[in-house]
Amino acid sequence: MTNAQPLIQMKSVGKHFGDFQALKDINLSVSKGERIVVCGPSGSGKSTMIRCINRLERHDEGQIFIGEIELTDDLKDLNAVRREVGMVFQSFNLFPHMTIVKNLMLAQRLVRKTSKQEAHEVAMHYLERVKIPEQANKYPIQLSGGQQQRVAIARALCMKPEVMLFDEPTSALDPEMIHEVLDVMVDLAKDGMTMICVTHEMGFARSVADRVIFMDGGEILEQAPPEEFFGNPQRARTKLFLSQILQH
Amino acid sequence: MEALSGWWDDYFWGSVVVLQVFLASLVLMVIFGLIGAAAKLSSNRVAQKISGAYTVIFRGTPEILVILLLYFGSAITLTAIAQVFDPEIKFVDVPPFWAGTFAISLIVGSYATETFRGAFLGVKPGSIEAAYALGMSSVQVFFYVRVPEMWRLALPAFGNHMLSLVKDTALISIIGLNETLFVAKQAIATTGQPFTMYIVVGLIYLSVSTVITLTVMALEHYGNRHMRIAA
Numbered sequence: 001m002t003n004a005q006p007l008i009q010m011k012s013v014g015k016h017f018g019d020f021q022a023l024k025d026i027n028l029s030v031s032k033g034e035r036i037v038v039c040g041p042s043g044s045g046k047s048t049m050i051r052c053i054n055r056l057e058r059h060d061e062g063q064i065f066i067g068e069i070e071l072t073d074d075l076k077d078l079n080a081v082r083r084e085v086g087m088v089f090q091s092f093n094l095f096p097h098m099t100i101v102k103n104l105m106l107a108q109r110l111v112r113k114t115s116k117q118e119a120h121e122v123a124m125h126y127l128e129r130v131k132i133p134e135q136a137n138k139y140p141i142q143l144s145g146g147q148q149q150r151v152a153i154a155r156a157l158c159m160k161p162e163v164m165l166f167d168e169p170t171s172a173l174d175p176e177m178i179h180e181v182l183d184v185m186v187d188l189a190k191d192g193m194t195m196i197c198v199t200h201e202m203g204f205a206r207s208v209a210d211r212v213i214f215m216d217g218g219e220i221l222e223q224a225p226p227e228e229f230f231g232n233p234q235r236a237r238t239k240l241f242l243s244q245i246l247q248h
Numbered sequence: 249m250e251a252l253s254g255w256w257d258d259y260f261w262g263s264v265v266v267l268q269v270f271l272a273s274l275v276l277m278v279i280f281g282l283i284g285a286a287a288k289l290s291s292n293r294v295a296q297k298i299s300g301a302y303t304v305i306f307r308g309t310p311e312i313l314v315i316l317l318l319y320f321g322s323a324i325t326l327t328a329i330a331q332v333f334d335p336e337i338k339f340v341d342v343p344p345f346w347a348g349t350f351a352i353s354l355i356v357g358s359y360a361t362e363t364f365r366g367a368f369l370g371v372k373p374g375s376i377e378a379a380y381a382l383g384m385s386s387v388q389v390f391f392y393v394r395v396p397e398m399w400r401l402a403l404p405a406f407g408n409h410m411l412s413l414v415k416d417t418a419l420i421s422i423i424g425l426n427e428t429l430f431v432a433k434q435a436i437a438t439t440g441q442p443f444t445m446y447i448v449v450g451l452i453y454l455s456v457s458t459v460i461t462l463t464v465m466a467l468e469h470y471g472n473r474h475m476r477i478a479a
Contacts, residue, residue: 054381075385082383093374097396097474106392107382139474152378159382 007032007067007163007194008053014061015048015218022048023059024218030163035189036196037205037226040215041241046198049215050165053196054085067162083111086156090168092148094140094155100127101136104155112159119158126154130184146177150184157188164188166197200245206230214238251439252448255431262428263452269345269417269427270410270456273353277413280357285364286390299361306358312419314355319347319423348420356409356416363409367402368394400471407464414456418449428452 008030015023023045030036038046051057052064055071055078064071066081095103104123108114114122127133130150132143140148149169156164166185170178182204189195189208199205205212205226212229214222214237222229222238230246233239287299306314319342326340371394379389399406421430432445439445 056377056381079383079385082381085381087378087381089374089378091374093372093378095375095379095393095397096372097400107379107384110388110392111383141475142477155378156382 005067006030006065007034008196009065010049010052010062011064012062013049013052013059013064015045015052015057015059022218023052026062026218026220028213028220030194030196032162032194033192034194035208035210036213037209037211038196038198038213038215039200039202039205039241039245040221044215045218046215047167048218050087050167050196050198053165054082054087056087079111083159084162086159086161086164088149088152088156088164088166088169090171092140092145092152092172094148094152096140099137099139100132100143100151103140103151104158107155108158122158123154126157127151129157129187130154144177145173146180149173149177149181153181153184153188163194163196166195166199168198168200170199170201202230202246214241216241251435251441251444255435255445258431258435259428259448259452262426262431263456265345265425265427266414266417266452266456269349269352269420269425270414273349273356273413273417274410276350276353277357277360277409280353281360281364281409282395284357284361285368288361288365289368303358303361306355307362311352311355311416312422315348315351315419315423318351318354319344322347344420344423344425348417348423348425352413352416352420356412359412360406360409363402363405364398366405367398370401371397400468403464403468403471407461410460410464411457414453414460418453 006029008028010026010028013023013026014021026045026049028049038049040046048057052059052071053066059071066085069077069081071078071081094100095106098106101120101123104126105116105119108119108122109116112119124133124136127136130153132147132150135143135147135151140151143151153164153169169185170181173181178201182201185195185197185204186208197204197209209226211223212226213220214229214233214235216237222233222235224234229238230242233242284299284302287295288303290296323340323342326342327337330337330340375393375397376389379393380386384392417425417427418429421427421433424430428449432449435445436442
């Protein structure tokens with residue numbers, strides 16, 4: 001895929017939950033290798049937007065393209081897209097009944113049809129990468145939140161995705177565990193992974209993001225490179241939001 | 249006790265029949281329960297209705313009636329079908345073992361449907377979502393994520409269903425299944441000692457149920473292994 005062709009394209013995407021309009025006319029294009037941070041007040045549609053990208057939510061207006069593939073109800077296309085789009089959730093969502101290494105092997109075996117031995121090797125490789133190979137045979141509940149989230153990142157990476165979506169990956173963590181997860185994310189960014197991160201970690205946004213997107217009321221109000229976004233926000237709503245989260 | 253001499257053989261083979269019915273009906277009951285629960289939880293209206301009717305009918309009628317209806321009903325139906333091909337046939341006999349096993353599996357399966365449904369609803373949606381996000385199909389998600397997480401929640405009630413299955417085996421004696429209660433009735437006719445003969449039946453069923461209860465306890469321990477903080 002060349003840089004000219006965006007990896008993700010959202011065209012006039014809208015989404016309703018009953019009468020509530022969660023997304024309004026979202027236009028977003030992400031190229032390969034780009035790192036995007038999405039922020040905004042709660043209920044602004046950030047999570048809904050990235051959940052639409054792998055169709056955990058169905059958009060009801062507009063079009064979404066992942067590479068060449070448009071997201072529709074076609075299951076074959078959908079699973080092809082989901083293989084290429086890794087997702088990390090706020091609450092980790094590991095499979096509680098499986099050991100860590102089995103968590104990492106399951107989708108490789110079922111979806112990528114990898115051999116058992118190779119799946120195990122890949123799993124251990126990514127566990128090393130998130131620096132917890134020694135936890136391989138434990139169950140998720142026996143790990144700290146920060147460790148569980150690193151496992152969740154490793155699990156998504158095992159599928160060798162083209163792009164990683166992070167849905168508030170540090171919001172459920174104790175403060176002292178946030179940096180261990182952010183470290184892993186910074187590493188990923190350095191390796192050129194395409195990333196879309198919903199997060200309020202503005203330090204991470206400043207140092208890693210190519211573009212920061214601000215959402216409110218289901219709309220993208222502003223998007224700019226971090227220096228510009230933090231140094232010279234254009235909209236009053238953005239200024240207010242930034243002053244609220246940066247005042248401490 | 250001397251009244252029992254000469255009957256041990258029959259009791260032994262009767263117990264074997266109890267175990268055979270239990271194992272066969274256990275498999276069928278799980279299948280009926282899983283299909284029923286999956287249908288109730290599906291978005292397909294027709295499947296929901298059929299599964300709803302299933303649980304209403306089989307939970308709402310006496311077990312012995314279902315056994316009788318299924319046994320005689322299937323015999324009459326099969327006879328009618330057979331007569332189409334060969335008018336000489338007078339009566340097709342349905343084996344009581346299979347008619348009875350099928351009947352109690354359907355009955356207990358209707359209770360298991362509700363148990364499994366509740367347990368499926370108890371599975372945290374997060375891990376299911378994660379499985380979909382990894383590109384797994386809904387069939388894969390069902391067998392690799394939903395069922396393995398569900399069965400732990402279903403187990404306490406499921407243990408009760410297994411005990412029901414064993415005890416319902418005694419009901420099948422009414423259509424002529426050679427299980428222990430059937431043996432006891434024959435023994436009583438010869439020896440005139442109902443108390444002794446029924447006590448033996450009771451002890452046999454009690455020992456089978458005890459083994460099941462202990463097995464369920466062990467399974468619960470195993471099923472919750474990942475919930476213990478210390479490895």
